[in-house]
Amino acid sequence: MNKLAYLECPAGIAGDMCLGALVDAGVPLDYTIEKLNLLGISHEYQLRAELVHRNGQQATKVHVDLTDDHHHHHQGNGHSHHGRHLPEIEALILTAKLPVRAQAASLAVFRKLAEAEGAVHGIAPEKVHFHEVGATDALVDIVGTCLGLDWLGIDQLYCSAMPTGGGTVRAAHGLLPVPTPAVLKLWESRQVPVYSNGIEKELCTPTGTAIAVTLATSFGPPPQMSIQRIGLGAGSRNLPIPNILRLWIGETLVEQAQQEKGGQDAHPTIQETISVLETQIDDLSPQAIAYTFDALFEAGALDVFTQPIVMKKSRQGVLLTVICHPENEQTCETVLFRETTTLGIRRSTQIRAILQREIQRVMTPYGEVRVKVSGSGGVITNVQPEYEDCAAFAKENNVSWREVHRLALQAWYSH
Template identity: 35%
Template sequence: MTRHVHLTPLGGLAGDMFAAAMLSAFPDMRDGVLAAVAAVLPADHPGAALMPVVSGGLSAHRFEVAAHPARAPMHYPDLDALIAGAGLPDAVRDTAAALLRLLAEAEASVHGCPTDRVHFHEIADWDTLADLTAAAAILSGLDGAGWSMDPLPLGGGTVVTQHGTLPVPAPATAALLAGLPVHDDGLAGERVTPTGACIARYIVNRLGLSPRPAGTLSAIGRGAGSRTLPDRPNILSVLAIEHANHGTPGTDRVTVVEFDIDDMTAEEIAFATDRLRGTGGVLDLTTHSVIGKKGRTATRLRLLVTPGSGDAVAEACFTLTSTIGLRLHDERRILLPRSGDVVGGLRRKAVTRPGGSVTRKAESDDLAGVDSLAERRRLARRTEEEDGE
């Protein structure tokens, strides 16, 4: 069985609403998520808690981060260092870092400064770090799940910030929402926060949206925001659907970005490809050795990019490499159903082939700490052969 998660932002979307709704739907994840949050907060911080509440007459949960007298760091590199040094599981650390970087890149784009010089204002608090870490623990714990999302409410009006009065959605939030499904439901105010937009962007870019499948409704969750709305509960609703896959391929579309380089060193190319792989919207990147003009050896970069992200990724390619031109085109992909689970502390991915047979692959990153090749192969084989049904 494969899990699919559907989000309905009736009241809106914020980081704490996402954490609360998901933990409401998947209570078995609660201890692990709260432990991850505690790991990134100061040692004397009381931590976070999941509290039952009522919003607009509906029972829900709220994800609350306790107050702390010390102010959280306000610069992106400092927050990133806290995540890197927190001792989180690799998948949680990497996802939290990717979420924070999306937020920093959005701020950098609207303020015209390098990412490493981003200075957070309104969101510079422990709540932001806790919300993003909680979201990272949840997203990594649901590796292999499908996702769908109803349109996000844009809100309206203005908000007062350190940069003066700005429109809603605020510029960084609007940058993160570009290319995502949105609508105007007639209710003003900030409906999607920067952290909420960041989570939505990550889901769309890294995990992808797919049609809500037929299956069994296995879990329901509701996460409440702190505002009281005049005509509806201020909640994010989560529906979890379990459905069987029988190896029937699905299809989607990706944008392909390609270009050749013949005047960069191997070290420069390695740095550029590492940064490009972490760029929002990039699904995969491969390099190939080719023979270019005048018989010169060149390196071809080929990036698979989510639809709508091609122009932003092209800009990153022009910034990080010496190319002066590139090619963009859309391609149709055929994808077999896949899911993920954990066996013996190791993540693995399962793919259902036509006819119903299942092949499994252990996550190589989880074997990185094993010293010998023979032992890594033994653990991988044992993980892949164990029946997880």
Template identity: 35%
Template sequence: MAKKLYLDCQSGISGDMLVGALLDLGASEKILKDTLASLPLEGFEIEINRVEKAGLNACDFLVKLDAVHENHDHDMNYLHGEGEKEEHHSPHMHRGFPEVVSIIQSGKLTKRAKELAVQIFKILGEAEAKAHGTTLEEVHFHEVGAVDSIVDIVAAAVCLDNLGIDKVVIPVICEGWGTVNSQHGILSIPVPAVANIIQQYQLIIQMTSVEGELITPTGAAIAAAFCTEKELPQKFSIVKSGIGTGKRQYERPSLLRAMVIDTLGEPEEEKKDEEVIVKLECNVDDCGGEAFGYCMEQLFAAGARDVFYIPVYMKKNRPAYEVVVICEPQDVEKMEAILFTETTTIGIRRTKMERTILKRNIITMESSFGPVQIKVCEFQDTKWGYPEYESIKKIAMKEGVSYLEVYQVVHEEVTKLMEKENTKKH
């Protein structure tokens, strides 16, 4: 059964608040500390403590920066004070997106944690690039380059992966009002990067009477990357809950609550192997190949089940492409936002479809080349398997042999293994 996480963001969201909540839920402190220590990054250390806030016991995740990297992100006088910016000014390292990705790829993260961290930074980078009128490749800014942002985002990805969370529900995120000081001057709340993320990923926010910034750019980017659903089930039980704290002092305590929930009713594993998916289509005759390639990458990164292009002829015999996206119902808004942003389409057709799927799972099998991942499918008590592409590719590159040679050998071994299991059943 998929593990579903509900994020209660009544006091907004920031990187440290979320990481604290995930640690409080049971994410491994040792794995987190070992992973962060593996990053080629200097100027920080972390502290994980139990604290009391608003009478509640919670987990505090603190990224302590040295004097060179300090950005005063938690300094209330700097953020909301008058005339205090100059005395707090210090040089910051301005990294670009490629440098940040290199740092993540060099760390000892799992594949899923790396993908999540890169996705979060891409969301944040594109939002900042849009705010500054430049591109993701060219933007250099302290928000993404700041050491604490890198640590917070990597930590969030590592903790979510460690908890084995599959789905995240974020119905609403509360935001304050007013202005906040930044490296770019005094900005209105929500700051441009946050507003861009909310617009692009259709996050739902609720403005409150709290004077101050409740949603940080890092927090918004994490929410956009993690969120798979925006509506809570009508009935559910709470399996476990955790509370993380923020450092900023506002009239509303900086607390974020995370709950692992279990939907009540028919267990997922006992449901019929049927699913409802959505097919999105649009015809485009005035968009370049590079844009199509980039659009496909964005759609897959946002969770599309499949994306493909079909050559068609439109009115006046114009050659064009039909863009087809297969996605889950809760991802429709996100996919449509990408299609409208990254292509020239002005309309999208939407069709709900039922599909029947086979039971399948991924296992690791010991082959003559070593461990390899296998996708095992089952129908009417009969199993068969296929070697996973990435595993075969990795072996082929390591052994210096062709992909087909490795695939054929492993596939034969998988077939024999499945035949033995099927014989035992019958």
């Protein structure tokens, strides 16, 4: 079962709207503040949320009130001038000890933003001086959004097409046309579908656009999902339509579509696109590699494995391979560079066939155990109790893992 989120942005997208939608969807504001304090910039701002109305609809508005005499504005009303370069931003995030997925996602969003700004100005990403997008408020918006998605346990994020807006906006480099050059460059990087809703304002900010372009799996209609909750994040302005970003949160079973087809018409397997990252290492301790495994799985890796290899000058080494969904490629790559001594990572995209699968639950004398059930065309081919559940009950009750495993299988086959 995958937990999905869909960003629906009829009035555009901004960083504070993303954060507001997440808080509205249930992410505790106190948790967000606690984790953001790890960045070491809490003296620069105060974070608060309030319920507001936009065209009669209630939504959550998040405010980042700056304490250094700067003024915080979003969606073209103005920007803070507390700027930072990319290396400084990355250092703040890397030393904050954030949750692994949130850290990797935050780094990826700022890197994407730096690449877009650098392309616009003709300079290297590391040389970009972030003005509005690198200010205190944007750090809070981006890192806070990544923390919220991680807290909700979102496996895949999707996003709607984006409205272009229009008119002009005043930025650090003067008066700019809307969409701004950085937003256009971000759209170009993912071939984002856009349209005009007739509103001549800045609707998509660089910060909000970078979040979506970096983290979204695809852009367009919502994926098939069962809706669990809707989060509504308010923008600053009153527009002809409700200035609200809607975050749909739900779940889907990967085999649901196949099961609905049923019988002989069902495909024997499901095909999906995956990314494969590879790097060879010959100067890292086994303990560090073991830690890297854990960090990669937390970052969304589907599988991680090593193979012994012989490198130049007959040095013994390992080939470290990571398999992940394309949307987690950047975060997994960030983990590899951070936790290992590698100087380069190879990427490839492949198609893999997987069996339909779902998690079921059975009751044993020791408690409830999750069981992974897989098969194809309606025929079950494999049933495996979850290792962690069996191990936990074995330790708790001082019995063998095999005994708990046997009881779980027995319970499943007899239900």
